[in-house]
Amino acid sequence: MLLRQEDPKPTIPFLMGAIGVVFGDIGTSPLYTIKDCLSESPYGHDFSMIMGILSLIFWSITTVVSLKYICFVLRADNNGEGGILSLLSLSMRGASDKTKKYLFGIGMIGAALFYGDAVITPAISVLSAVEGLTVVSPSFTNYIVPVASIILIILFLIQQKGTETIGNLFGPAMTLWFLVIGSLGIYQIIQTPQIIEALNPWYAYQFFHDHGPHSLAILGSVVLAITGAEALYTDLGHFGKSVIRRAWLFMVFPCLLLNYFGQGALLLTHPEAASNPFFFLVPAWATLPLVIVATTATVIASQAVISGIFSMTWQAVQLGYLPRLRVDHTSRKTIGHVFVPTMNWSLLFMALILVILFKSSTALASAYGMAVTGIMVITTFLTSYLALNNWGWGWWKVVPIFGIFLIIDITYFSVNLMKFTEGGWIPLVIGIFLWAIMTTWKKGRDILNNQIHQSGRTLLNFIKNIEQDPPLRIPGNAVYLSSTPDNEPLSLTINLKHNKVLHEKVVFLSIITKDIPRVYHSEKILIDDLGHDIYQVIYYVGFTETPNIPNLFEKCDELGLHLSLQDTTFFMSRGIPVASTTPHLPAWREHLFIWLAKNAMNATEFYKIPYKRVLELGIRLKL
Structure with a gap:
């Protein structure tokens, strides 16, 4: 008989804790998503371009996050726990030995890619916020890398305080962040309400029709709007599905859409803001305060994937996929809040290297999408297998639902392959390295036993x-x-x-x-x-x-x-x-x-x- 962890009640403290830990990554994506999309365009930033990008962002967030993860993937909880290894364990129950072998290989690839994602997330999030200093004054350009490095060091130093303590600290700050970005978006939408027409998927179709092959490169940047979606599932054990769903639907989702559409509204009337549309949402005097708020938010944004890595590493050690590592439990009240020193310092070291090598969030964005989309493909595949074999769903139900999700995920993964030489190889190299470690350790232990x-x-x-x-x-x-x-x-x-x-x-x-x-x-x-x-x-x-x-x-x-x-x-x-x-x-x-x-x-x-x-x-x- 299984011991099921009760889903925490969606109280205000829990909701704010989830907002602080789970949604930081996806919540700061407005900082760089539209900017990177426009940087990929060889054309001018015309009406069709802006409306098409906004339409793609809206439907991507709605389909991938609100439908796939919130409605379906969160159902695949392993007695209260989430993440790729929990999903793998669920999928392998009752499977034949041959099927388990294939499922294990697929699951290990997903776990390895998540480590690659965890390295890139802190680097790109912090860089994107600190780059706001260049809007204040171009003379700050040379300070971006040193400031970002110092912030990353501080972020990883406080990890030993634990997810619960960090959530209590970060929750109110991220709640304020979402209210701020939502308000900025509302102001611009009121100025140019025509942007709301981008909700029509016709603009997404027209975007591909007008821009041909070049639209694929831009589509690879649109995926940045849904980075962090996997954290909703990975951090399931910290807060529970009810808390995560309510925080997303009633706070995070609407505020994100308001800000994206606010940036689009700004660009329709001020196309010169394309260099950094997020920070041009405010007048010049408010840019520096917004940079400070954004920097605080991006520090918090990294927390979602970092806490997810700690949870997954602990699970991997317990399941025999990784050697024994020191794991510190940081909460006396809640199971699952852990700190893994080895992973913490490894992530810090690699994040600093990426910041020093790439120097900008736009350059690093090419590496980001590869890991994220790869994980999404594997999550969709394993969840569909689980629905078919464990939930009792028939093919008639699995194929149309997960088939659509899989087409979307594979499309995003494919367009990100185009950026392989520009940095997309980084998460794959990290993933291959971790995959080799996990599969070798599992195989070696099996041989000795x-x-x-x-x-x-x-x-x-x-x-x-x-x-x-x-x-x-x-x-x-x-x-x-x-x-x-x-x-x-x-x-x-x-x-x-x-x-x-x-x-x-x-x-x-x-x-x-x-x-x-x-x-x-x-x-x-x-x-x-x-x-x-x-x-x-x-x-x-x-x-x-x-x-x-x-x-x-x-x-x-x-x-x-x-x-x-x-x-x-x-x-x-x-x-x-x-x-x-x-x-x-x-x-x-x-x-x-x-x-x-x-x-x-x-x-x-x-x-x-x-x-x-x-x-x-x-x-x-x-x-």
């Missing part, structure tokens, strides 16, 4: 040997950790071989991560009395839970297995993979796995076991 399983040293045979040839028993308790419940732990094999003794009470402990976020407390622990004061304990955790061995002792005591932590020694085997003369992996994967294993977080620290109670035994395992 299979070798242990095929060794023939089962718990059943161990008990029979104990009965036939009882070893010397010594006082105290011994806990042997094992990744395969049916097999004799390697640490026990080594200990018996060298010391010829067994503690008076022995526990074989296996920690099993299930493909669900949380497990009921009543179903977390399974205790099996094997006789001779030997017990097997299986500790089940969800992929959003962190096992805590000292807490496990308390729960075992409640179930009748009395163990004193002070009288217990933990025996752990540290498998040291080494190259094999007959490897099961290609040479590059073999060396990568060995390197990952050496740098993985120590199991003692990961499981929060007191160091003084641990005896670690190393064993060399050939791949």
